[in-house]
Amino acid sequence: xxxxxxxxxxYGKVQILHGLDFVVPTxxxxxxxGSNGSGKSTAMKTVAGLVKPTSxxxxxxxxxxxxxxxxxxxxxxxxLVPQGKEVLAGLSVEENILVGAYHRRKDRHxxxxxxxxVYQEFPRLRTRRKAAAGLLSGGERQMLSLGRAxxxxxxxxxxxxxxxxxxxxxVGEISDIIRKLRGRGLTMLLVEQNVSMALELADEIHxxxxxxxxxxxxxxxxVDIEELRxxxxxxxxx
Amino acid sequence: xALLPQFLANGVVIGSxxxxxxxxxxxxFGILKIVNFAHGEFYVLxxxxxxxxxxxxxxxxxxxxxxxxxxxxxxxWGVERFIFLPIGKHDPTNVIIASFGLSILLQNVFLKVxxxxxxxxxxxxxxxxxxxxxxxxxxxxxxxxxAAAVTVTVLLVVLRFTWVGLSxxxxxxxxxxxxxxxxxxxxxxxxxxxxxxxxxGLSGALMSSVFMVQPGGGVLVVMKxxxxxxxxxxxxxxxxxxxxxxxxxxxALVTGYLGSEMRDIIGFLIVIAVLAVxxxxxxxxxxxxx
Numbered sequence: 001x002x003x004x005x006x007x008x009x010x011y012g013k014v015q016i017l018h019g020l021d022f023v024v025p026t027x028x029x030x031x032x033x034g035s036n037g038s039g040k041s042t043a044m045k046t047v048a049g050l051v052k053p054t055s056x057x058x059x060x061x062x063x064x065x066x067x068x069x070x071x072x073x074x075x076x077x078x079x080l081v082p083q084g085k086e087v088l089a090g091l092s093v094e095e096n097i098l099v100g101a102y103h104r105r106k107d108r109h110x111x112x113x114x115x116x117x118v119y120q121e122f123p124r125l126r127t128r129r130k131a132a133a134g135l136l137s138g139g140e141r142q143m144l145s146l147g148r149a150x151x152x153x154x155x156x157x158x159x160x161x162x163x164x165x166x167x168x169x170x171v172g173e174i175s176d177i178i179r180k181l182r183g184r185g186l187t188m189l190l191v192e193q194n195v196s197m198a199l200e201l202a203d204e205i206h207x208x209x210x211x212x213x214x215x216x217x218x219x220x221x222x223v224d225i226e227e228l229r230x231x232x233x234x235x236x237x238x
Numbered sequence: 239x240a241l242l243p244q245f246l247a248n249g250v251v252i253g254s255x256x257x258x259x260x261x262x263x264x265x266x267f268g269i270l271k272i273v274n275f276a277h278g279e280f281y282v283l284x285x286x287x288x289x290x291x292x293x294x295x296x297x298x299x300x301x302x303x304x305x306x307x308x309x310x311x312x313x314x315w316g317v318e319r320f321i322f323l324p325i326g327k328h329d330p331t332n333v334i335i336a337s338f339g340l341s342i343l344l345q346n347v348f349l350k351v352x353x354x355x356x357x358x359x360x361x362x363x364x365x366x367x368x369x370x371x372x373x374x375x376x377x378x379x380x381x382x383x384x385a386a387a388v389t390v391t392v393l394l395v396v397l398r399f400t401w402v403g404l405s406x407x408x409x410x411x412x413x414x415x416x417x418x419x420x421x422x423x424x425x426x427x428x429x430x431x432x433x434x435x436x437x438x439g440l441s442g443a444l445m446s447s448v449f450m451v452q453p454g455g456g457v458l459v460v461m462k463x464x465x466x467x468x469x470x471x472x473x474x475x476x477x478x479x480x481x482x483x484x485x486x487x488x489x490a491l492v493t494g495y496l497g498s499e500m501r502d503i504i505g506f507l508i509v510i511a512v513l514a515v516x517x518x519x520x521x522x523x524x525x526x527x528x
Contacts, residue, residue: 069417073418082415087415088408088416
């Protein structure tokens, strides 16, 4: 379970997030929607430890993680899947996957096992495992990022705009993978601009606007798409 | 043409020292993004430490080299921790200026402590030239090539096949991905700086039994190292090895056939030509940095 309690965060003197407060229950999938500049990337970076909150607390399974820093998160069971372009371009595909297991590098047997698991999940990565990651297509990079994150054996996955800059067919593939991972009990936080992807996958939907939640509802058949769209586009009032 | 093999051998000796100095410089640049203009003084400091170990303390060759490596690693740690880290916090470009300052500071410390007289280290190796075919080399010069070859091999194996190497290369590619993968960027930065200064010091120590050690000796060395690093492509390890040896050989041929006054010019001419054709360097990847 991920808990964000009244989190403020920003860069230097510029405050971006104002009192962000939400919970992702264990095994749940929450989506944060927002347009460019709404603060959703900052929200993701703050949970991942890349940006330090100026106030508030973040807890993973009851354990505070907001003071640890990004490099400790993998060991805490939280993995970030950054936007697709963020790979180690000059390193091979296999090295990119392996680096995700850095914090448990002493467990040689387990690392080899998980590498095999990632290859079974993403056969395309196996065929290209010697290639430089910079040569991969957008969809392949997204899979590589997912594979790397899974190598940490996380309990919680943070997905930063997995659909960005991908062809619709590839977005469908990524959605299938996310659904499958959910089936295994992974807790997930999804940050997206793609409303239909969020509606398709999430249990709970938040809309972020100017660093505050303007909308937070359980997802279900009774969600009013028109209302959601208005909040997303910035016309609705909470 | 009868002298060609001798010139080539001389070039490989000088080139080996360029490789070691340039590897340190390119590692520190590639991973920490620090352009260290004081790197030449690190080389000189290694030379003085070798003089200290071999002349004053009377150490045999290997223990003297170990002393140099340990002291240079500690020195690199201190420089990173107490100078570059605090200064770079506000603005990373300040570090470049700080490294210039450190360079001048160290030159004057050398002058004050060791004096202006050039010194030479006692290698403890058998005197006299060794003949290899038509090539004559002193045992010190052969030791330089051998030590460089061993060091470079170890470095390449560590970078390519160990977790430490993977963390270093990951950080040089993308700091964010490295961090979220669980790599402690601070720790890797410190280790990189320690390795980089040890490499410079080791090169200075090896060369100190062949060339004089003097307070201002690092200025030309750092320029040569920059030629190698820029020509190879900033941050490229394999490139630095090829370009370092290449520069040494070209300089030796130029000295032999055209005269020594051309020696220090040729490298700069080559680097200008390379940059005109391949701005990313010979081995640099043509990537856009986001």
